[in-house]
Amino acid sequence: MHPMPADASRTADFAAVRELAAADMQRVDALIRARLASDVVLINQIADHIIAGGGKRLRPMLHVLAAGAAGYAGAQHVKLAAVIEFIHTSTLLHDDVVDESDLRRGRKTANALWGNAASVLVGDFLYSRSFQLMVELDDMRVMRILADTTNTIAEGEVLQLLNIGNADVDEAAYLAVIERKTAVLFAAATELGGLLGGLPADQVAALRRYGMELGYAFQIADDLLDYTSDADTLGKNIGDDLAEGKPTLPVIYALGQATPEDALAMRRAIEHGDLSALDRVLATIRRCGALERTHERAVAHADAARETLTALPASPYRDALDALAAYAVERSA
Numbered sequence: 054m055h056p057m058p059a060d061a062s063r064t065a066d067f068a069a070v071r072e073l074a075a076a077d078m079q080r081v082d083a084l085i086r087a088r089l090a091s092d093v094v095l096i097n098q099i100a101d102h103i104i105a106g107g108g109k110r111l112r113p114m115l116h117v118l119a120a121g122a123a124g125y126a127g128a129q130h131v132k133l134a135a136v137i138e139f140i141h142t143s144t145l146l147h148d149d150v151v152d153e154s155d156l157r158r159g160r161k162t163a164n165a166l167w168g169n170a171a172s173v174l175v176g177d178f179l180y181s182r183s184f185q186l187m188v189e190l191d192d193m194r195v196m197r198i199l200a201d202t203t204n205t206i207a208e209g210e211v212l213q214l215l216n217i218g219n220a221d222v223d224e225a226a227y228l229a230v231i232e233r234k235t236a237v238l239f240a241a242a243t244e245l246g247g248l249l250g251g252l253p254a255d256q257v258a259a260l261r262r263y264g265m266e267l268g269y270a271f272q273i274a275d276d277l278l279d280y281t282s283d284a285d286t287l288g289k290n291i292g293d294d295l296a297e298g299k300p301t302l303p304v305i306y307a308l309g310q311a312t313p314e315d316a317l318a319m320r321r322a323i324e325h326g327d328l329s330a331l332d333r334v335l336a337t338i339r340r341c342g343a344l345e346r347t348h349e350r351a352v353a354h355a356d357a358a359r360e361t362l363t364a365l366p367a368s369p370y371r372d373a374l375d376a377l378a379a380y381a382v383e384r385s386a
Contacts, residue, residue: 078117081117081134085135113134116243117131117134118377119246121373122365122366124250130249140199146176216299217299220323224306228269236269263378267381269354274348277347280303296328297326308320315333351382359379362375
């Protein structure tokens with residue numbers, strides 16, 4: 054097991070990772086801006102809003118770093134990184150509509166500003182734009198991985214929808230959703246980096262496993278933040294997952310340990326979006342060790358991700374991927 058960095062060092066490590074990827078990410082951002090442009094004014098307005106929203110661009114950065122770890126020296130990774138970001142952003146637009154969210158990263162969501170119809174349609178535009186870029190790469194292996202990935206993500210969206218308001222969702226069902234919704238895109242990002250670099254099949258597979266484990270770690274840590282952070286830091290309100298009827302891991306663990314009375318309050322919150330007992334629910338989650346257990350689960354996945362990197366040749370890019378796994382579970386936003 055690798056020790057997780059302390060607060061100060063994890064921030065410094067992430068800054069160093071971003072610095073290593075900075076030149077490539079500038080090219081990725083420039084390509085994203087160029088390819089988001091449309092003759093349709095509303096698409097440009099929503100696209101500008103998305104770009105201004107920032108975010109860490111973690112998924113395209115993962116691809117860039119994986120390509121670096123694979124020794125890739127060409128330029129195709131820039132296009133692929135943009136494809137990955139377009140796919141991710143389109144899912145966010147659709148997610149916010151399904152979840153009826155009005156806040157993301159501390160800013161109004163596109164659906165809150167322009168309505169659900171515009172958000173869904175611009176999400177479709179981004180999906181189709183990603184496939185236009187993909188075709189330009191003219192590599193059937195790449196297209197197959199990304200086509201399979203986008204289809205799996207769509208399955209994950211539907212699975213999550215089926216789980217909404219269901220207090221009986223267990224850990225296995227929760228993990229099935231985050232594998233499809235989150236982890237598969239991380240896995241595709243890193244696998245494609247190895248593929249571009251021409252690595253042997255076992256090393257490409259190791260990079261895919263790294264991405265998959267990192268995706269699990271990242272999403273579990275993200276769901277933990279919904280109960281431990283605040284709106285100013287996280288960019289959304291505490292208890293939003295509960296209000297949306299999403300039984301995430303802290304709640305699943307807490308339901309298994311809570312008294313019958315506390316469990317009933319939690320079930321009401323999940324099944325009816327009833328946050329009148331939110332303070333009691335939060336106290337229950339904290340008291341029964343669910344937060345610590347969730348964090349341990351995230352760390353276990355991060356450690357598994359880091360372990361896969363031993364299959365790769367030593368390089369600053371491999372070190373950056375290692376640091377990212379540590380950062381994923383120790384961040385505050």
